[in-house]
Amino acid sequence: MKDKELVEKALAGSQDAFAALVEKYRIKMFNLAFSLTRNREVADDLAQDIFIKAWLALPKFKFQSQFSTWLYRIAVNASKDLLRKESKLRKVSLEDSPPLTLMQEDTTNEFDAVQEDEKRRKLVHRALESMPEKYRAILILRDIQGMPYGEIGSILDISPGTVDSRLHRARKMLRKRVLQLSARLGGDYAVS
Amino acid sequence: MRCHKAEKIILRTWDHPLSDSERQALSQHLQRCAACRTMRNEYHNLQQTLRSEEFPAPQPYFWERLQPKLQQRPRFSIGAMWKRWSLRAIPAALGVILVVLLAAALAFSPQPEELSQSGILLRNQNPFEESPLLSEEDLENPNMVLIFSALDERNSLRRYFP
Numbered sequence: 356m357k358d359k360e361l362v363e364k365a366l367a368g369s370q371d372a373f374a375a376l377v378e379k380y381r382i383k384m385f386n387l388a389f390s391l392t393r394n395r396e397v398a399d400d401l402a403q404d405i406f407i408k409a410w411l412a413l414p415k416f417k418f419q420s421q422f423s424t425w426l427y428r429i430a431v432n433a434s435k436d437l438l439r440k441e442s443k444l445r446k447v448s449l450e451d452s453p454p455l456t457l458m459q460e461d462t463t464n465e466f467d468a469v470q471e472d473e474k475r476r477k478l479v480h481r482a483l484e485s486m487p488e489k490y491r492a493i494l495i496l497r498d499i500q501g502m503p504y505g506e507i508g509s510i511l512d513i514s515p516g517t518v519d520s521r522l523h524r525a526r527k528m529l530r531k532r533v534l535q536l537s538a539r540l541g542g543d544y545a546v547s
Numbered sequence: 548m549r550c551h552k553a554e555k556i557i558l559r560t561w562d563h564p565l566s567d568s569e570r571q572a573l574s575q576h577l578q579r580c581a582a583c584r585t586m587r588n589e590y591h592n593l594q595q596t597l598r599s600e601e602f603p604a605p606q607p608y609f610w611e612r613l614q615p616k617l618q619q620r621p622r623f624s625i626g627a628m629w630k631r632w633s634l635r636a637i638p639a640a641l642g643v644i645l646v647v648l649l650a651a652a653l654a655f656s657p658q659p660e661e662l663s664q665s666g667i668l669l670r671n672q673n674p675f676e677e678s679p680l681l682s683e684e685d686l687e688n689p690n691m692v693l694i695f696s697a698l699d700e701r702n703s704l705r706r707y708f709p
Contacts (some may be wrong), residue, residue: 362668374610385605399606403613410617472596479596497562498597504562523558530589 359424368411373413377406380423383500384430390495391434393480403439405430420509425508431496435488478540482532490525497522548576553583578601 363373381402383432388401408429416425483491489511496502496510508518525541553576558705574579577584605613677703 371615373617374614375609375621377613381605386602388599395606402605403616405611406613407616412709417706474598475592476600479593494597498594499600501598518596519562522562523555526558526590526593527554530586530593533593534589 359418362413362416362418362422365410366416373410376422379404380426383423384426387427387430387495387500390432391438391491393484399438401433404437407434408433413414424506424509427496427506428512431492431510435492438488467485475521478536479533482529482536486525486528487531489521490528493518493521494525498526548572550576550580550583550586553577553580554586557583557587561594 356372358379361372361376383407384397385402388405389395390394392398392401405426408462409426412429416422472509479539483494486494492511493507496507497504504515504518508515511518513521553573556565556573559565577587
């Protein structure tokens with residue numbers, strides 16, 4: 356059954372139809388939430404929160420965009436709210452990052468390719484966490500989730516030209532921060 | 548091609564197909580610029596890392612945990628409402644009060660009553676009240692003295708002597 360039919364049934368009060376929509380999108384929402392939070396439990400709570408907000412806002416859905424785009428918009432806004440609340444409690448920056456244990460143990464050749472990969476992943480995510488919300492969101496949507504430009508523009512409510520320029524700045528910023536972090540921690544990220 | 552332009556094209560390769568001329572120009576630049584080759588490798592590594600992101604499985608019984616929450620209607624809480632709107636409500640209320648006070652001040656301020664000549668006469672008021680009279684001090688003003696003395700002189704000249 357298509358999204359539109361499911362949404363219409365859900366609007367008529369069918370929880371089964373909404374359950375089908377949840378089943379279809381729960382992994383995507385969870386992955387988006389995990390990309391932003393890097394914590395399984397928090398991501399799960401956030402994914403639940405996204406669907407509760409969608410359920411409550413469903414009467415306002417006017418079928419002017421695809422349901423998936425609308426749901427992603429709710430997800431991005433809910434994630435931003437959560438990150439804002441978190442940032443009030445804990446300001447993430449390159450300066451106060453806890454040391455990466457895997458990076459510090461890199462004095463011997465005991466680590467194989469998988470560990471190297473994991474090490475790089477941690478470094479990149481540490482740098483990603485320190486970035487401003489708007490750059491972080493666009494990198495997650497484009498480079499992690501692999502969304503097309505048009506959909507990203509609809510979700511973030513920006514033009515394709517702005518998607519292009521923001522993505523360009525975000526990638527440059529990420530590289531710069533990864534190199535800074537790598538230099539500070541004594542690692543060598545540059546060439547694998 | 549400059550390094551700045553090369554970086555722009557490298558970043559575009561993941562989103563748009565490059566034209567033949569762009570690909571050739573980039574290739575030539577990379578052959579002679581070691582810094583840009585390093586930069587391209589770094590961007591490539593970043594892309595690989597981001598695109599090969601591994602996600603854990605969500606917690607089980609997602610819908611079973613979600614369903615009871617959907618049935619709960621959002622509870623109305625005065626505290627939460629106040630928290631949400633207080634920051635906007637206070638300046639808005641102050642603005643409204645200010646506008647009301649200004650309107651009241653304009654509406655009730657005493658306006659000078661303008662009467663016609665007949666109205667003034669009916670009310671038995673002096674019609675020349677507003678026209679300024681020469682005071683004693685003005686008469687003592689040297690200029691005034693000169694003016695009046697000149698008038699006197701003219702009058703004397705015009706006087707008729709039979």
